[in-house]
Every structure is written in structure tokens, then in C-alpha cells.
Amino acid sequence: MRTLTTLALLLLLAAPAAHAAKNPQNAADLYAQGLRQLGNGSYTKALESFNRVRNYHRDDPVSVKAQLAIADLHYRRHDFEQAKFAYEEFAKLHPRHDNLDYVTWRIGQSIYRRASKLAGRDQSATRSAVNVWTGYNSRFPESKHGEDVDRLLQRSRNRLATKELQIARYYQREKAWGAVRGRTEQLVRRYPDTEPATEALAMLGTALHAWGNSEEALSVRERLIAAAPDSSHLRQLDRALARPAGTRPDDNVFVRPYRIRGLGLQDPAAAGP
Numbered sequence: 118m119r120t121l122t123t124l125a126l127l128l129l130l131a132a133p134a135a136h137a138a139k140n141p142q143n144a145a146d147l148y149a150q151g152l153r154q155l156g157n158g159s160y161t162k163a164l165e166s167f168n169r170v171r172n173y174h175r176d177d178p179v180s181v182k183a184q185l186a187i188a189d190l191h192y193r194r195h196d197f198e199q200a201k202f203a204y205e206e207f208a209k210l211h212p213r214h215d216n217l218d219y220v221t222w223r224i225g226q227s228i229y230r231r232a233s234k235l236a237g238r239d240q241s242a243t244r245s246a247v248n249v250w251t252g253y254n255s256r257f258p259e260s261k262h263g264e265d266v267d268r269l270l271q272r273s274r275n276r277l278a279t280k281e282l283q284i285a286r287y288y289q290r291e292k293a294w295g296a297v298r299g300r301t302e303q304l305v306r307r308y309p310d311t312e313p314a315t316e317a318l319a320m321l322g323t324a325l326h327a328w329g330n331s332e333e334a335l336s337v338r339e340r341l342i343a344a345a346p347d348s349s350h351l352r353q354l355d356r357a358l359a360r361p362a363g364t365r366p367d368d369n370v371f372v373r374p375y376r377i378r379g380l381g382l383q384d385p386a387a388a389g390p
Contacts, residue, residue, distance in 0.1 A: 144174035148183055155186070160194055181211060185220070192223060201227035218257035222266060225249040229269060236279035243273045271311075278308035278317075285320055294363075297324040315341065319350035323357040328365040334358060 151166030167190065170183035188203035204224045208217060225246045232242035246269070253266045260266075285300035301321040305314055322337035338358065341351050 144170050144177040144179040144183075147174070148179045148186070151183065151186060155190060155193070160190055164190055181214070184210070185216065188220075188223065192227060195230075197227040197230050218253075218260035218262060221249065221253065221257070222260070222262040225253075225266065225269070229273065232273075232276075234276075236276050237283055240277055240280050243276050247273045247277065274308050275311045275313070278304050278311040278313040281308075282313040282317055285317065289320055289323070292327070294324040294327045297321070298328070315345045315348050316350045318344065319348075319354040319357075322354045326358055326360075327363040329362045330365075331358070331362045 147166050147170045151163045151170070154160075154163035154166060164187065167183040167187045170177070171180050171187070174180050184203075184207050188200055188207055191197075191200035191203055201224055204220050204227060207214075208220050208224070211217070214220070228242050228249060229246040232240060232246065250266050250270045250273075253260070253270075254263050257263065281300055281304040285297050285304070288294075288296035288300065297320055301317040301324065304317040305321065308314055318337055318341040322334040322341065325331075325337060326334040334354075335358070338351070338354055341348065341354060345351065
């Protein structure tokens, strides 16, 4: 009986040790376990491991790695809203971390990946991504992610410029020249290095001529020649300038907010600049 009792006691003592071997409790082992789980696609288990490191080993340097791993986990799961929050939290807690360039790159990507690719749709997410990435290369001149940021930043700016151009086209069809001028001036000022900027200059010159501002229209033509001398939009502007100049209306004409069928575009702007 005494032998059986001793054996049972030894088994009970050995059980926690075996359990501990399968469930590491130190920060480094927990973090390594989380990485293995992440690599295997076991996101829920990996998140649990990383959270245990972060919550129970706050003073261990590995805890910082676990925080970043949690953000990466959300990004890999395409949970971009949660990823953005996690990356932003990391940047706030560790503003001088060596991987801050990576974190900033990922914050912008987490926003950009949620943006509509159709320029006519709501582009607030694209605009937010541009805000995050503007000045990236100045902040992180040695970052290996700078080239990708430049590529996505240019694509985002083209998308925002295209949205402005679509609105200006609508107003041009309505001959709401004040609104055309306002939109195209804004586009050229904010996105001068984008593809839509050339057409926007032609539309701006046309709008100015239609309002009787022929000298300003000719000045815009010179800008268009300097930017794109062989552009078809230059010929389009020349045809508009060949017509008699118009006159600015005494009062602003109300123009119904635009909507493009299938894209749901809306704008509260009136005809005035």
C-alpha cells in the first residue's frame, strides 16, 4: 500500500513538469512558440502565446517583440483595422524603436488595403494613407521600405487626383465653370505630379476662358506646354481658346451635387469657386 501511495505521489509531481514542458512559461520560449504557431497558420494560438508574453513578462525585452508580432498577426489575417490599431499603439509606446520605419510602413498599408480601388468611391482611407506616408523618406532615409512607400504613395495620389478630375468633368458638362475652376486648381496644386494634372490644366484654361479671363487662360496654356507639349489636352484647350471668350455670370448658378451612375459620387459644392 505504501509503495502504491509513493508511486501515485511521484506521478502527481511529474504531471506539472510534463505540462510545463509542453507549455513554456518563460518569455523567450513563449515567443518562439508563438512564432511557430504563426508560421503554421494557428493564429488564435499564436495570439494567445504573444499575449501571454506581453501581459506576464512586461519587463522582458521579448515583450516588445511580442507586441509587434501581434500587429503582424492581425495584418496577416487581413484584419487591417485591428492591425492599424496595434501598429499605432506600438509606435506610441516605442517612438524611438529601431523598427519604427517598418511600423509606419505597415500603418499606411493597413489603411491603404481598406481603401476602394475605384476613384469615384469614398477615398478617405486613401487620403489617410497618404498622410501617414508623406515625408517618409525624410524621416527614414535608410529604410528598405522607402521604394514601396513611394510606389504606393504615387498610386494613392493618382487615385485622389482622378477623383477630383471626375468631379470637374461633371461640372464641365454642366458648364458650371466656377466649380470647374475650383476643382482643377485644387487638383493641380495638390497633385501636380500625377497623370490627371495635365487634363486638369486644360480644363482650368477652358473654364477661365469661358468666364472671360483670357489672359489667365493663356497663362495656364503656357504651363500646359511646359508640362506636356505633345498632349492631346493641349489641342483640346486650343480649340476652346479659339472660341469667343465668355463672361462671368452676375450670380452663382446653383448646380445640383453630382452623382455618377454606378459609382455613387456625390459632392455638395455649388457652381462658385
